[in-house]
Amino acid sequence: METMPREMLRNLQLKKFKRILKWGYENSGLYRRLYDQAGLTPEDIKTWDDVAGVPMLEKEHYRSAQAKEPWPYGDSLCVPLEEVTAYRQTSGTTGQPVYQPDTWQDWEWWSECWAYTLWAQGFRNTDRVFIPFGYNIFVAYWAGHYAAEKIGCEVIPGGILNTEERILKMKELRASAFMATPTYVLGMAETAEKLGIDPRTLGIKRILCAGEPGASIPPTKRRMEEAWGTDVYDHIGATEIGGWAYECTAKPGGPHVNEAMFLVELIDLEDGSPIEEPGKPGRVVITAFDRRAQPCIRFDSKDVAMWGEPCACGRSFRVLKGGVIGRVDHITKIKGVLFSPSAVEEVVRDIPELGNEFELVVRKKNDLDELILKVEILPHCCHQENKIKEALLRNLRLKTNLNYYLEFHPYGTLPRYEVKSRRFKDLRK
Amino acid sequence: MGTCKINRIDLDLCRIARAMEEIKTGVFKLKEFSGGMQCVIRNCDRIMASLAMIQINCEINDIDEMEKGNY
Incomplete structure (x- = not known):
């Protein structure tokens, strides 16, 4: 899929979009209401122009749907409640948290999306991956953990350890990779130095960053790479969406969109028209093609990004130059x-x-x-x-x-x- | 960097699709023969979820379209 010619990929995406829209319309009260109000049925979607006319979903839609039964997902839920096997929630930075149900198949899908990321960044079954993350109700690195297992890495869950203990454990077990926010990657390096340990001597071969845009901001990336003496790669994801973009080892200046699993549209910040050309910032609107329990269809992520040039790695998936360059609500x-x-x-x-x-x-x-x-x-x-x-x-x-x-x-x-x-x-x- | 061209592989989607159908049929049979035994059901469900991931990745749920060369 990653090297599929663009035209074929776009045809496949259109087919997948129609399929998930039909799924949402037929199984979720939330999507049914949204599309009925717009006078839209799944059969109306035939071309990319039709896709651009599908109403966008915002967090507030989830919140109001989740005030209904069945608790706590309301009628945004597309499967019987007994098929839900995992609960996560958003952090609530912008208001009431959104509850996120996943079936086992959805969870397989989450780790599948992250497996694209890890493989593209050089993670292999020879890696011993340390995860310095407080495993909890936020999805964060949960899927990274399962994806690493899925591709055969040995995974060390650094759960409730404090930063000093995490560094000492990484040293003791000779971890070869870890994943954290850019802020924490830099914080861990500072803590290691306080412990008298030069992070560059720990033998870390690669670091995956997610949660903040730092790994696509050149000076921040450079600081992390210098501090740890290794390659640092970006990943973008969100609870309601999934892990939707990843940087590859060619480091083209931003992450590839995982266009096998997601449709990412950039739309003009002022007039809402689609942006296809590189270099022009736009609002990121995302559809997850295969997420079933609580679908994500034309979700307004509030992120701002711009298309970059094709990457030398051979993937036909488009690159977002500089990753997420801002938030609509921060701009x-x-x-x-x-x-x-x-x-x-x-x-x-x-x-x-x-x-x-x-x-x-x-x-x-x-x-x-x-x-x-x-x-x-x-x-x-x-x-x-x-x-x-x-x-x-x-x-x-x-x-x-x-x-x-x-x-x-x-x-x-x-x-x-x-x-x-x-x-x-x-x-x- | 710049030397990381990803591998192109020989892939026969039609044969994968047919093999998947056979596995699915086998899993349904397993469930049927189990008489509802929980250890069989839960592991069959896991197999089905994993099969779905292969399907998503290879988009092989439409054999007719593939044989027409539309993939």
Whole structure:
């Protein structure tokens, strides 16, 4: 599937789209209502233009459907409740969490999607994979765990261990790979150094990053690769969607969309028209072709991405240049300028004298927007504060066209995160 | 990097599809012969889920279309 000619792939995708839409319409009250209101039936879908006219689904649709019976999935559920074998939920960052049911087949599908990722990133049955993740109600690395087993890796679940214990266990067992958020990958390197262990001596051959876009932001990727002395790869997924994109070992500057399992559409941020050309940012709308218990059909992920150029690896799956480059709900206007916080991450992480952590606050002062950037200078670079300040302000201005108030904090005092970081705070709302 | 062209393999989807059908028929027979014995049922269900993954990956649930060369 990964090397299928584009035209064949597109035909197959259209067929798969029709099939999952029919499944949703016939088995879920949520989709039936949504499509009935739009005057749409599965038989109306014949061309890609028809696909573009299918109403989009948002988290709020799931939430309102889940207020109905059967508890807790409501009529978004497409299978009898007794076929559900796994429960997960979203983190609830944007409101009431969405509950996610999966049948055993769905769970096989989850790990299948991740198996694409791991194989493309060079994971093999010779790998001993450490998973430093608090196994819980969030899907996070659960599917990574099962996918690693599925392709024959030896998996070490680093569940309730703390960071120090995880590093020592990785060292003791000579793990060859691990998976974590970029924030935690960098945090683990710091902790290893505090323990007197150079992470580069641990023998890690590859690191999979998910949960945040850092592995597709060049300066962040470079920091991680330098800290661990190995290759770092990106993966994109979400609870309601599945693991839908992965970087390959050719590192084309972003992840491939798994177009065997998902339809990913980019639509214009202003007028909603489809985007096919590289380099133009758009809203990411996703369909999972084979997820059955609670289908995901034209789901508005709120992510922003842009198409890249074809990859040298031979896969015909399209590449998203720079991965997820922002969130629709994070892209905001500051002083009338369109602003995405990921641009700030790129600038901060590109200055080697700064630590990995930062925090960005936007607030109103006398009716004017004010941007405050908090950073940490590495202890041995404190004497260079003026030089760093100058470089930071200049690069931020170039990258975002905005001015900032800078706050330098002692190294190690800004918040550290294990899973998803919350470094951007908009206090105007 | 750049030397990681993925392997192209000889793949006979029609034969895979037919073999899958045979396995499915066998699994249904197993369930039927089990008299509802739980250990047989649960493992047959797992086999069916794994078969579904092969189907999804190879998209081989439409043999007629494949034989027409539409895949």
